[in-house]
Amino acid sequence: MVRHVMEFERPLVELEDQLAELKRLDVIAQPELAAEIASLEAEVEMLREALYSALSPWERVQVARHPDRPKTQDYVAALFTDVVELRGDRTFGDDEAIFAGLATLDGVKCMVLGHRKGKNTKENIRRNFGSPHPEGFRKARRAMLLAEKFQLPVVSFLDTAGAYPGIEAEERGQSWAIAENLATLSALRTPVVVVGIGEGGSGGALAIGFGDRLIMLENAYYSVISPEMCAMILYKDPARAAEVASSLKLTAEDLVRLRIADEMVAEPLGGAHRDPAVVYQGVGEAVLRALEELRAQDIDEVVSARSERLSRTGMFVEGE
Amino acid sequence: MPISDWFKAREGRRYTVTSTGTTELPEGVWVKCPSCKHTLYQGDLVRGLFVCHYCGHHMEVTAPDRVLSLADEGTFEETEPGLTSVDPLGFRGDKPYAESLRLAREKTGLSEAVVTGRALLGGHPVVLAVMDFRFIGASMGSAVGEKIARAFALALSERRAMVAVTASGGARMQEGMLSLMQMAKTAAAAERFTRAGLPYVTVLTNPTYGGVTASFPVLADVIFAEPGAMVGFAGPALVEQTTKQALPKDFQTAESLVRHGMIDAVVPRQELAETVARVLDYLSEPGVPESAAGATCSVASPGVRGGE
Numbered sequence: 001m002v003r004h005v006m007e008f009e010r011p012l013v014e015l016e017d018q019l020a021e022l023k024r025l026d027v028i029a030q031p032e033l034a035a036e037i038a039s040l041e042a043e044v045e046m047l048r049e050a051l052y053s054a055l056s057p058w059e060r061v062q063v064a065r066h067p068d069r070p071k072t073q074d075y076v077a078a079l080f081t082d083v084v085e086l087r088g089d090r091t092f093g094d095d096e097a098i099f100a101g102l103a104t105l106d107g108v109k110c111m112v113l114g115h116r117k118g119k120n121t122k123e124n125i126r127r128n129f130g131s132p133h134p135e136g137f138r139k140a141r142r143a144m145l146l147a148e149k150f151q152l153p154v155v156s157f158l159d160t161a162g163a164y165p166g167i168e169a170e171e172r173g174q175s176w177a178i179a180e181n182l183a184t185l186s187a188l189r190t191p192v193v194v195v196g197i198g199e200g201g202s203g204g205a206l207a208i209g210f211g212d213r214l215i216m217l218e219n220a221y222y223s224v225i226s227p228e229m230c231a232m233i234l235y236k237d238p239a240r241a242a243e244v245a246s247s248l249k250l251t252a253e254d255l256v257r258l259r260i261a262d263e264m265v266a267e268p269l270g271g272a273h274r275d276p277a278v279v280y281q282g283v284g285e286a287v288l289r290a291l292e293e294l295r296a297q298d299i300d301e302v303v304s305a306r307s308e309r310l311s312r313t314g315m316f317v318e319g320e
Numbered sequence: 321m322p323i324s325d326w327f328k329a330r331e332g333r334r335y336t337v338t339s340t341g342t343t344e345l346p347e348g349v350w351v352k353c354p355s356c357k358h359t360l361y362q363g364d365l366v367r368g369l370f371v372c373h374y375c376g377h378h379m380e381v382t383a384p385d386r387v388l389s390l391a392d393e394g395t396f397e398e399t400e401p402g403l404t405s406v407d408p409l410g411f412r413g414d415k416p417y418a419e420s421l422r423l424a425r426e427k428t429g430l431s432e433a434v435v436t437g438r439a440l441l442g443g444h445p446v447v448l449a450v451m452d453f454r455f456i457g458a459s460m461g462s463a464v465g466e467k468i469a470r471a472f473a474l475a476l477s478e479r480r481a482m483v484a485v486t487a488s489g490g491a492r493m494q495e496g497m498l499s500l501m502q503m504a505k506t507a508a509a510a511e512r513f514t515r516a517g518l519p520y521v522t523v524l525t526n527p528t529y530g531g532v533t534a535s536f537p538v539l540a541d542v543i544f545a546e547p548g549a550m551v552g553f554a555g556p557a558l559v560e561q562t563t564k565q566a567l568p569k570d571f572q573t574a575e576s577l578v579r580h581g582m583i584d585a586v587v588p589r590q591e592l593a594e595t596v597a598r599v600l601d602y603l604s605e606p607g608v609p610e611s612a613a614g615a616t617c618s619v620a621s622p623g624v625r626g627g628e
Contacts, residue, residue, distance in 0.1 A: 165554030165562045170572060171580050174553040175533035179507055183539055186508030187515070202491075202500060203534045203553065210504050224500040224531070225493045229558075233493070234413045249409045249496045258408075260497050310508050311469065313501040314462030319402030319431060 006062045009270075012051050015044050052269045055219065057251050058242035061227060063219040064198045065161075068273040070280070072099050072114030072157040075197065078280040079287075080105050080112060086143055088135075092172065095136030096127045097164070098208070100143035105155065105284070108291055111147035113140050113208045114157030117198070130199075131164040134177035137207045141181050144188055151299075153191040153291050156208045161226065163204030181207040186310065191294035191302055193287055196220035196252070196261070197272075212306050213290040214260065216252035217279065218267040222260075223250035260313065262290075353377055369589045378526065378546045378589055382428070383435040383452035386485055390593050391439035391448060398437040399447075400470055405432065405463040409496050417494040424455045433458040433488075436471040441483060442597020444604060447475035450485040453527075457489035460532050464492070465502025468536055472509035475518065481600050482513060482520040486537045490530020503535035510536040519603035521596050524551045524574065524583065542599050543583040544592070545574035551583075 005013050019040045027033050055063065063069070076083060080103035088094040099116045102109070115132065118124030147154050163174055185192060185208075192211025200209065200222030209222070216222065225233075227241035227248060234244065255261035265282040268275040294302055349362045355377035365372075369389050370379040381389070387396050404421075411417040425431060433455035439448050449471045451458040460468075468484075475482045491499040514520055522540035524533075526549040534553050537543070545551060552559075552572040560567055570576045577583045587595045 163553060165558045167559060167563060167565060167567060167571065170552050170554065170559065171576075173538075173580070173582050175551075176538045176582060178534035178553070179503075179536070179538045182504050182507035182535060183511035183514075186504060186511050203503060203531050206500055206503055207534075210501070222497055222500075224491045224496050230493050243412075247409065247411050247413065247496075248493070255497060258497065260501060307508060307512075310501070310505045313505055314466050314498055315406055315408040315495075316461075316463040316466055317402075317404055317406055318400075319404050 004067045008059050009051060012047050019044055058245040060219045060251050061221050061245055063271040064221050066271060066273055069198055070272050070276045072116050072159055075157055076103060076112055079284045089138035092135045095133050095139060097130050097132040098136035098140055100139050106288055109152055111143050111152045111154045113143060115160035117159055128164055130160045131162060132204055133164055133169045134172045134174050137177035137181050140208050141184050144184050148188050148190045151190055155287055156194045158196045158200045158205045158209050159198035160201050160204045161199050162201030178203050178207040185211060189299050189303055193290045195283055196222050212294055212302055213262050215263055215265060215286045216255055216261045217265050218252055219271055220252055221250040222255055223248050371589050378548055380453055383450040386450045387448060390441055395440040396437050400436060400467050402431055403463055403467055405461050408498055411494040420456055428452060428454045430455055432463045434464045434467050436467050444600040445480040446483045447471050447480050448483050451487045453487040458487050459489050459492035460502050461492035461495040461499045465505050468506045469509040472513040476513050476516055483596060484537055485523045485525060486528045486532060487525045488528055488532035490532055503531045506536035510539040519600060521599055523592060525549050529555055544585055544587045545583050546589055547586050549574040551577060
C-alpha cells in the first residue's frame with residue numbers, strides 16, 4: 001500500500017526513509033554504523049516532536065483528511081458490539097455515505113450515526129467519499145426518530161467534507177433534508193452525543209452534528225466552509241487556504257475555546273492513524289462519560305439544556 | 321440612518337405610489353433591466369415593486385421596500401433594530417470583517433442583514449422577518465440568527481403568524497462555526513414555533529442559498545418563491561465544477577422547485593401580500609380576533625406531540 005505523505009511532514013519522512021535504509025545495512029560488519037543510526041534516530045525523534053506537537057490549523061485539516069485516519073466504521077467496530085445496520089430512507093434509496101445502526105457501547109444500547117468515507121477507491125465511489133445526498137440525511141432522521149421512540153441515546157460520528165453538491169442532490173431537496181434534521185435534533189427527546197473524528201464540513205456535518213455534547217478529536221475540524229472554498233471566495237485563490245484555515249477558528253482547540261465543543265480527545269503524535277487503539281479508547285471513555293451524565297438526567301432537563309445551549313450560541317451586541 | 325428613521329421619513333405614504341424611489345437610486349434615473357435590457361423609468365419601477373414591466377423580471381428589493389409591500393399600511397413596528405454583529409474571531413479576509421460590517425451599515429442604513437418586526441398582513445397579526453441582500457449578501461451570522469430566533473419567539477409569545485422573506489448567500493463565513501450554529505439555532509426556533517400550532521409562511525427570493533436555505537426557511541408550513549428566484553444549497557458553479565455535468569436549463573429556479581415538489585407555488589411579487597394573506601385566512605388560529613394586533617391569546621393550542 002502506498003503511504004500517504006502530507007506536504008508538511010515530507011522532511012521527516014525523508015529522514016525516516018534514510019534511517020530505514022541504514023538499518024538495512026550490515027551493522028555487524030560495519031560497527032561504526034551503529035553510532036550513525038543512533039544519532040539519526042535521535043534526530044528523527046526530535047523532528048517528529050517539533051513537527052507534530054505544534055500543528056497549524058491547516059496542517060490539522062490535512063491530518064483530519066488523511067486517508068489512513070480511522071473512520072466511522074472503525075469506531076463502530078472497535079467500540080460497539082451487537083451491531084444491526086439500518087438502511088434506507090423509505091422514500092428514495094439507501095445512501096452509503098451515512099451509516100445508521102443499533103449498537104451497544106459497554107452495555108449501553110445506542111443508535112449510532114456517522115458519515116462513512118471509504119477505505120479505498122472502490123469503497124469511496126460507493127460511499128461518495130462520505131458526502132451525503134438527501135436520502136442519507138433522511139435515513140439519519142428516521143434513525144433519530146426511532147431512537148427517540150425507544151429511548152436509545154444517539155451517538156453520532158462526524159467525518160464529511162460536506163453534503164454532496166450534485167444536480168440530483170439539489171433536485172431531491174438537499175436543503176430540505178438538512179433543515180429537517182436540524183429541527184428534529186433540536187427537539188429530540190433522547191440524549192445526543194456527537195464526536196468529531198475527522199472532517200466537519202459545514203451543513204452536511206451539522207445535519208447529524210449537534211446535540212447535548214460535542215467531543216472533538218485533537219486534529220478533527222468543524223467549519224462553516226472548507227478553507228479552500230473560503231479562500232476562493234475571499235481571494236479567488238485556493239492556495240491561500242492555509243491562512244484562511246487559521247482565520248476560520250475550526251480546530252478542536254478553537255471550538256472548545258468558543259464553547260461550541262465540550263471537550264477534546266488527545267491524539268498520538270502525528271495523528272490518530274499512527275496509533276488508532278489509543279484514540280478508540282479515548283473516544284470510548286469520553287462518549288461513555290457523556291452518556292452516563294446525560295442518562296442520569298430527566299429527559300426534559302436534557303432537551304431544555306440543549307435548547308439553551310443553542311440559544312446562547314452566537315456573539316452580537318444589542319446596540320442603541 | 322437607522323431603519324426607524326427611514327420608516328418615519330416614509331410615514332403616511334403608500335408604498336405603491338412612493339414619490340422618491342428607493343434609498344439606492346435618486347428620482348429620475350433610468351434603469352436597464354438586467355434580463356431584457358429594456359430601459360425603465362425609476363418611478364415606474366418603484367410603482368411596479370421592482371418588476372420589469374416588459375419581461376416580468378423580478379429585481380432585487382431592499383428589506384424596507386419589501387416590508388412596505390407586504391405589511392398593511394402603517395402597521396410595521398420594527399423589533400431589535402439595534403442588534404448587530406461583532407467580529408468574534410478577529411477575522412482577516414480581503415478586508416477585516418469589522419470593516420465589511422461598517423461598510424454594509426453605511427450602504428444600507430440597516431444594522432444587520434435581516435429586518436424583523438410586528439405587522440398586520442391582510443389584517444392578520446404577524447411577525448415579519450425580511451432579509452436584505454445588500455448587507456454582506458444577507459449572510460447569516462450570530463446577529464441574523466439571533467434576530468430570526470427572537471422573531472419566532474415573539475411570534476410565539478404573542479401568538480402571531482410568522483412570515484419570512486429570504487435572500488442570502490448562506491452562512492456568514494467571517495464568524496466561522498458561530499455562523500454554522502445559527503442554522504441549528506434558527507431551525508430550533510422554527511420547530512418550537514411550529515409545534516405550538518401557529519402558522520408559518522416563507523417566501524424565497526433571488527438568491528437564497530447554502531446554510532440559510534438549509535435551516536429555518538424550508539421548515540415553513542407553506543413555501544412560496546418569486547418567479548425566477550434561484551434557490552439551493554450548493555451554488556450552480558460549485559455543482560457544475562464538482563459533477564462536471566451540464567446543469568439542466570432551469571436548475572434551482574423557483575419553477576423547477578415546484579416541479580420537484582419542494583415548494584408550493586411561484587407567486588409574482590404583485591400578488592404576494594394577497595396570497596400570503598389568503599393562506600393565513602385558512603391557517604389562523606381559531607379564537608384570535610384578526611383585528612387584534614398585539615393582543616395575546618389565552619386559548620392554548622394543543623402541541624403537535626403528546627407529553628410536552
